[in-house]
Amino acid sequence: MRSVTLCALALSAVLCGALQAEEKLSMSEADKAMYAELLESNPAEMDVAEGEQLFGELIGTATYAKMLGVKEKDLPKYLSGFPRYLDPAKKVVTIAQSIQMAALAAGKPVPKLESKEMVKMSAYVKSLANGQKTSIDVKANKHMEQMHKLGQQVFEERRGGRGLSCNSCHSADIVGSRLRMQPLPDLGAKETAAAGTWPAYRMTQSQMVTLDKRMQQCMKNALLAEIPLGSREMVALEVYVTNKTKGNAISIPSVKR
Ligand code: HEC
Structure with a gap:
């Protein structure tokens, strides 16, 4: 219905096509x-748990906090502010990129952004900030x-x-x-x-x-x-x-x- 209404609003024909394609996925x-x-x-809870393990093996929260220049107990609040500018990178980075930086600094293999491992680890690290308000x-x-x-x-x-x-x-x-x-x-x-x-x-x-x-x-x-x-x-x-x-x-x- 929605796509029909939107199409009636004379949006471009192609947009209507895209909307109808999405509509098929509607609930x-x-x-x-x-x-x-x-x-x-939630099946993704498993991924987050795996992420915790992978992250612990790769760097761990203590080393990670040190690289970020914050106390471990302040990680949740700090993480709620990503993406942020990190001086060692000289640019604004995401949580996943900050994990890459920490791995590099620790002389560990740097996981690729698109890897399954990174998806799990970045979800785990962000989950440390659960309950915090996003504070970018x-x-x-x-x-x-x-x-x-x-x-x-x-x-x-x-x-x-x-x-x-x-x-x-x-x-x-x-x-x-x-x-x-x-x-x-x-x-x-x-x-x-x-x-x-x-x-x-x-x-x-x-x-x-x-x-x-x-x-x-x-x-x-x-x-x-x-x-x-x-x-x-x-x-x-x-x-x-x-x-x-x-x-x-x-x-x-x-x-x-
Ligand atoms: C043709 C229409 C269309 C365009 C163009 C489009 N999106 Fe979307 N987007 C959608 C629809 C539809 C959904 C939600 C589908 C659903 O319910 O899962 C969505 C969902 C999202 C979400 C997830 C929202 C949530 O639930 O948290 C994000 C983020 C997003 N889009 C970002 C973007 C960005 C960035 C762009 C531009 C690069 C973009 N979208 C372009 C149609 C579009």
Whole structure:
């Protein structure tokens, strides 16, 4: 229904096509029941537990905290502020990139961003901040300011053959809806809480997915060239999207459609 209504609003024909493709993934009653069940026992909890083990073997929280320059007991609060500027990297980095930095500093093999191990470890590390409110500070320094600005540009830039931007589907005015299960989530809505809920178990993929990979899936669906993981543009998008729901509680892993 929704896609039909949106198409009636005379959005581009291609956008309607993309919407209808997404619509097929919309929640049926059976899916809703499955979602409720998954909330009770989330398969991604296993991944987070494995992530804890892998992370412990690779570096451990003490060495990691030291690399970050914080006390171990202050890790939860500190982690709630990612992506952040890290001086040793001389750039704004995500939690996954900070794990790579710690591995490198410890003389350990550096896990690739796209590896299963990294997905699990970054979910574990972020889960240390569960219950904290996301506290990204896009005004903290000029690096953060620049990345936030770049993120907004990437978000609003119309790309690809279809001329779509992230904003074509994710602005408050196009849907104005507030429900979590909406086919078109307003990324700034508190209920979406994109900042505090990824990595999440995606029902439609039967696996845990990170925020950057989730964004790549949107790019793929909308036929936008995929921005590579770890690139300046991808980190900037993460900064921008995270800041949209700053203040929401962190809850890893969550369940998404
Ligand atoms: C053609 C429409 C469309 C475009 C363009 C699009 N998205 Fe999405 N996006 C969706 C839909 C639909 C969903 C939610 C589907 C669902 O319910 O699982 C979604 C979900 C998301 C989510 C997860 C929200 C949550 O639940 O936490 C993020 C983050 C996101 N998109 C980011 C982006 C970014 C960044 C871009 C630009 C690169 C983008 N999207 C472009 C349609 C789009």
